[in-house]
Amino acid sequence: MAKMVGRENEYLWKKESRYLDFELLLIFIFVIAGAFYLGYYFGAHVQYVFSKSIIIALSIGFLTLLLKAILRLADKKSLAYRAGRKGENSIYFTLKTLPDNFTVFQNVIIPDKNENIDFIVLGPTGLFTVEVKNYNGEITFSKGALLHNGKPFEKDIVHQSTRQWQAINSYFKDKIGKDIFVQPIIVFSHNAKLHFGMKQVVKNIVVIQKEWLIRAITERARIFIPEQIENYSKILSELVAK
Numbered sequence: 001m002a003k004m005v006g007r008e009n010e011y012l013w014k015k016e017s018r019y020l021d022f023e024l025l026l027i028f029i030f031v032i033a034g035a036f037y038l039g040y041y042f043g044a045h046v047q048y049v050f051s052k053s054i055i056i057a058l059s060i061g062f063l064t065l066l067l068k069a070i071l072r073l074a075d076k077k078s079l080a081y082r083a084g085r086k087g088e089n090s091i092y093f094t095l096k097t098l099p100d101n102f103t104v105f106q107n108v109i110i111p112d113k114n115e116n117i118d119f120i121v122l123g124p125t126g127l128f129t130v131e132v133k134n135y136n137g138e139i140t141f142s143k144g145a146l147l148h149n150g151k152p153f154e155k156d157i158v159h160q161s162t163r164q165w166q167a168i169n170s171y172f173k174d175k176i177g178k179d180i181f182v183q184p185i186i187v188f189s190h191n192a193k194l195h196f197g198m199k200q201v202v203k204n205i206v207v208i209q210k211e212w213l214i215r216a217i218t219e220r221a222r223i224f225i226p227e228q229i230e231n232y233s234k235i236l237s238e239l240v241a242k
Contacts, residue, residue, distance in 0.1 A: 002098035002121075006106035006240030088118055090189045091132045094213055095119060101229070102217070108239045110167040117164045122232055125220040128183045129164045130213075133157060138193045141201045146186075161186050161205050175235050181223070187213050 095104045102123035109116055119130035137149040146158055165182040172180040184205045188194060194209050198216050201207045206216050224232070 001100055002096055002102040002104050002123075003100070004092070004096060004104050004106065005237060006108070088132050088189075090134075091119065091130065091187060091210065091213070094210055095121060095130070098123065098214060098217065101226075103229075103233050103236075105236050105240050108168075108236070110171055110239065113163075113167040113170075115164055115167045117168070120168065120236060121217055122224075122229060122236060123217070124222040124224050124226075124229065125218060126183055126223050127168070127180055127232065128185055128217055129161065129168060130185045130187055131157065131161045131164060132187055132189055133192075134189045136191045139188060139207070141196065141207070144202060146202065146207065157186060158202055158205060162203055171239075172232070172235065176231075180232070183220075185213070185216060 092104075092106065098104065098121070102121060105120040105122070107116065107118070108120050117129050118132045121128040121130060135148055140147045140150065145152060147153075161184045165184040168182050169179060172178075186205055186207045187210055188208070189210050192209065194207065196207050198206060198208060198212055198219075208216055
């Protein structure tokens with residue numbers, strides 16, 4: 001089992017927990033309002049404590065909050081936060097199954113580069129950046145670009161992945177004075193359909209489904225010895241939140 005370093009993306013966690021807290025509040029209000037109704041209509045003692053007007057007011061309040069919740073949950077950004085966190089969690093547990101001579105760094109932040117990398121994997125077969133995407137539908141490649149159901153992605157994820165591996169390469173060069181080869185991977189965590197296998201499809205980036213991820217990392221020639229892995233691990237540990 002691989003060594004896991006760091007913690008999940010707090011930005012996604014805070015966004016999702018915000019909506020989760022709101023939903024729990026709605027459930028609580030629903031239960032209370034339901035109890036009031038049962039008490040009022042079936043003659044429980046609660047009808048003597050809470051008047052009909054209070055019950056109606058609570059019901060109106062509940063319906064208002066429910067409508068707001070539906071509108072918020074339908075918002076594309078809130079759905080993206082949920083999908084993003086779900087995808088990262090799924091890949092986290094997949095990467096955890098790597099052999100114990102691998103280390104996985106989660107939520108890596110490059111100083112002064114404004115780059116946040118989902119995962120970096122370090123082991124005898126190399127150094128990998130792993131950018132996680134959670135999309136349904138078909139992923140294809142045409143004229144140097146990745147397409148989602150035949151259309152360009154809203155964000156250029158190829159450019160994003162390229163910036164990430166270049167930032168890591170630059171960071172190591174500043175630290176140890178030499179280039180370190182970094183293999184970028186874009187992995188789709190759930191229901192996307194890809195037909196690339198493990199070949200590099202664009203700008204040396206491997207684009208794969210979750211099921212291929214472990215093979216894409218482990219089925220490569222060994223390029224690092226244990227001493228190198230230990231030294232590089234210390235450098236990467238400085239970039240993750242403890």
